[in-house]
Every structure is written in C-alpha cells, then in structure tokens.
C-alpha cells in the first residue's frame with residue numbers, strides 16, 4: 412500500500428494576533444481555532460493523489476495540545492484515513508527547529524511513505540520553516556510553493572513551483588516533501604457521512620518517548636531560537652502623493668523615491 416503523510420497545524424482564526432507583552436507569546440484565549448488555511452490545500456492534494464492511485468492511505472498528523480484533536484477530526488471528515496496527535500508537555504516551547512525534529516521522528520515511527528505534504532506556512536508563526544525542516548531531518552528533498560502537480564506517480568513526480576519570476580518545472584524521483592500554496596487546488600467540504608465517521612474515529616496520542624524523540628532536541632532545550640522582543644508593526648502610513656506633469660514634479664518624485672530607498 413502507498414502512503415501519504417500530511418502535517419497540519421491548528422491556528423487561531425484571526426488576522427489580528429495579539430501578543431502578551433510580558434511573556435512575548437501569542438494570546439489564544441477566546442480566539443476560535445481552525446486548520447491552517449494552507450494545510451487545507453495539502454490535505455486536498457493528498458486526497459486527490461489517493462483517488463488517482465488507489466490502494467493508498469492518507470495519514471494526517473499534528474503536534475499540539477489535546478484540543479488540536481479537533482483539527483484532526485476535521486481532516487478525517489474530509490477523507491483522510493488516519494490521524495495522529497503528537498502531544499506531550501515536553502514538546503512545549505519548541506521552536507521551528509525542534510518542531511520539525513519532532514515531526515520527522517513521527518514520520519520515522521509511521522514507517523514507509525511516498526510523499527509528505529505540508530502547507531507553505533502557518534498563518535500564526537508564519538516562518539515557512541517547518542516543511543523544509545522536516546525534509547532536512549529526514550534527509551529527503553523538499554519542493555516548496557507547489558502550485559501544480561503535473562504528473563504524480565508513487566516514485567516520480569513532475570511539479571510546478573511558484574517563483575518570483577514565474578514558475579519552475581521540477582522532476583523528482585523517490586520520496587520527497589512538498590509545501591502547498593493556494594493555487595494548487597480547491598479544497599473540498601466535508602460530507603455528512605465523513606463528519607459522522609470522524610466523530611467516532613480513534614485518534615492515538617503519541618508522546619516523546621513513543622516516537623523516540625531525544626530530550627536534548629525538543630522543547631526549550633532543543634530550541635536554538637530565543638524571542639527577545641515581540642511587537643505589532645506600526646500601521647502603514649499614507650505615503651507621499653506627487654501630482655503634476657512638469658519636470659519639477661518628476662524631480663521631486665525621484666528625490667522622494669531615492670529618500671525612501673525605492674530606487
């Protein structure tokens with residue numbers, strides 16, 4: 412049987428994150444949670460690949476507190492076959508380095524697989540480091556910003572990746588990790604039957620000991636990042652308007668652009 416592993420993150424359902432000035436951490440109280448929007452495209456793509464291949468299981472996993480189980484149930488309701496919750500007090504305070512280590516240990520515990528899918532970035536942490544981080548712990552290639560799967564077989568894929576200048580076409584053999592962007596597909600909505608089945612599904616909780624994650628690589632101890640200060644950037648100013656069609660106005664415009672380091 413072929414296997415696809417999708418990593419999802421539960422994130423606050425808000426565009427305006429608030430930071431606790433004392434602890435420098437995110438204020439989550441009172442904010443509803445959703446599956447990170449980019450992860451919905453990763454789930455959808457995995458389900459489409461499964462439908463194409465047949466004889467394939469889609470495993471969805473997340474690292475988070477017990478309530479992250481809710482996100483996994485939503486993924487199951489969409490059609491994922493199995494869900495795993497990676498949860499342990501020891502995982503708290505993990506930065507992206509430690510998080511990707513923990514997720515890579517979960518992959519090793521799951522066993523063989525064909526493709527790992529993640530979102531391009533999480534809408535709260537926003538670093539876009541975890542996908543490539545997992546790949547590097549596992550020593551497999553990663554393809555970021557995937558916008559189209561031109562061809563996908565169990566051991567080969569031809570992929571369009573979004574770039575600043577257009578897109579790359581990449582051919583890849585063997586296992587790999589890909590990160591999904593919103594151009595990739597249109598995520599489905601869960602069926603009533605899917606929702607009912609997801610409610611009853613058993614979701615195993617895996618802790619550090621179970622996946623063989625070493626204490627020195629997880630939590631605060633395994634996290635090289637230190638958040639020195641967290642703050643909201645000041646709101647954007649209105650900018651400078653330069654109107655007119657004479658030489659003087661053009662000169663003024665150029666001077667303003669230079670002063671703002673835009674040319």
Ligand SMILES: Cc1cc2nc3c(=O)[nH]c(=O)nc-3n(C[C@H](O)[C@H](O)[C@H](O)COP(=O)(O)OP(=O)(O)OC[C@H]3O[C@@H](n4cnc5c(N)ncnc54)[C@H](O)[C@@H]3O)c2cc1C
Pocket residue numbers: 418419420447449450472473474475502503504505506507508510511514528529530531532533534535536537538539540541542634636637638
């Ligand atoms: C010093 C420090 C301490 C921190 N302490 C905590 C803490 O105690 N508790 C806490 O919740 N966060 C904590 N964080 C935040 C945590 O490290 C990040 O949220 C996490 O590593 C993911 O990074 P990101 O949000 O930038 O994800 P990105 O790299 O932007 O995410 C890319 C993709 O990776 C996958 N992904 C990301 N995170 C997860 C996950 N947890 N499970 C499954 N898939 C995932 C998703 O597919 C996602 O779309 C801490 C961060 C720092 C720097």
